[in-house]
Amino acid sequence: MAIISIATTKGGSGKTTAALCLADHWRRAGHRVQCLDTDPNRNLSVWLGSIGNPIPCEAMGEDEVVDAAIAAEQAADVVVIDVAGVLGKALVYAIGVSSAVVIPTRPGRLDILEAGRTQQHVETAIRQLRRRQPDAAIAHAALLMQTGRRATVTGHARSELAGLGIPTLTADLAHRTAYQQASFQGLPLDDAAVARDVAAVVCELERLMEWR
Numbered sequence: 001m002a003i004i005s006i007a008t009t010k011g012g013s014g015k016t017t018a019a020l021c022l023a024d025h026w027r028r029a030g031h032r033v034q035c036l037d038t039d040p041n042r043n044l045s046v047w048l049g050s051i052g053n054p055i056p057c058e059a060m061g062e063d064e065v066v067d068a069a070i071a072a073e074q075a076a077d078v079v080v081i082d083v084a085g086v087l088g089k090a091l092v093y094a095i096g097v098s099s100a101v102v103i104p105t106r107p108g109r110l111d112i113l114e115a116g117r118t119q120q121h122v123e124t125a126i127r128q129l130r131r132r133q134p135d136a137a138i139a140h141a142a143l144l145m146q147t148g149r150r151a152t153v154t155g156h157a158r159s160e161l162a163g164l165g166i167p168t169l170t171a172d173l174a175h176r177t178a179y180q181q182a183s184f185q186g187l188p189l190d191d192a193a194v195a196r197d198v199a200a201v202v203c204e205l206e207r208l209m210e211w212r
Contacts, residue, residue, distance in 0.1 A: 002099040002209060003069050003079040009121075010114035011085030013104045014145035016043040017179055017188065019082040021198045022102070022205075023055050024189045026078045034076035036060060036068055038090040044082040051186060062090035069097045087117070096125045100209045101140040103166070107147055107157035115142050116164045139208045143201060144172035169208075171200035 006019040019035065027033045035057040037044040045059045056076075060068050065081070072079040081094045095101055101122050105115045122140045129136035142161050147154045149172075161168045178191035188194045 001073055001077055001079075003073055003081065003097055004100045004102060004205075005081040005083055005094040005098040006102050006104060007081075007083040007091050007094060008085055008103050008105065008111075008114055008118045009087045009091065010105075010111050013085060013106055013111050013114075014173070015039075015085060015104050016047065016082055018102060018104045018143060018145065018173065019044055019080050020047060020055075021173070021188050021194070022202060023078070023080040024187050025195075025198045025202050026080075027055055028189065031077040032075070033078045033080065034058070034072040036065070036072060036079065036081045038062060038065055038094065039082055039084040041084075047183065054187070062088055062093065065090050065093040066097050069094070087121075091118075092121060092125070095122055095138065096128070098138055100205065101138060102205065103140065103142045104145045105142045105157070105161070105168075106145050107151070107153045109160070112157060112160045112164070112166075115161065115166055119164075119166050139210075141167040141169050141205070141208060143169050146175045147172045149174055167208075169201060169204050171197070171204050173197050173201065 006015045023033050023035050033055050035055055037059040042059050045057050048057045083091050083094045103115045103118050105111045126138050178194050179188050182188040
């Protein structure tokens with residue numbers, strides 16, 4: 001079982017898209033999946049609701065995050081938390097209860113700087129956990145979103161993330177029109193190219209979590 005937060009202090013980075021894609025991949029793989037939506041805009045809840053909620057999703061306030069995540073973990077194999085793109089209690093609470101944190105980051109300077117701030121919160125949570133459990137860890141990595149794989153800026157973004165000491169997944173989610181189409185109707189993984197991208201991300205993320 002795992003609790004995975006999709007978190008960054010920067011809005012517009014693709015959090016909800018990443019959360020939905022990861023959750024839907026695990027659902028299609030036969031796992032029991034539960035989503036938690038802590039974003040006041042409720043984008044994940046609305047998206048899933050528009051297509052009949054194939055994945056259970058609970059919307060909540062920031063003070064409910066910890067209890068909801070613990071309860072969801074008892075009923076699901078994977079809990080995916082979509083966190084609001086601001087620094088708030090929901091982000092801190094979600095990170096602290098997570099097995100892994102995915103930091104969605106577009107290849108731009110502002111996103112990269114906020115990825116660094118988000119990682120600092122992950123590291124703080126790890127230090128707090130280690131007061132009682134010396135070997136405690138929270139796996140975490142940046143996930144590049146909306147990339148152009150041949151674009152110079154994508155390589156530059158990876159160099160910037162490395163320079164800041166932010167672990168970054170080799171796999172990414174490329175810019176594809178299928179995401180915009182799915183926002184009106186359907187799921188991104190209905191597109192074969194998107195499904196391949198997400199499968200590569202999940203494979204790497206599961207290795208990072210040492211998920212057996």
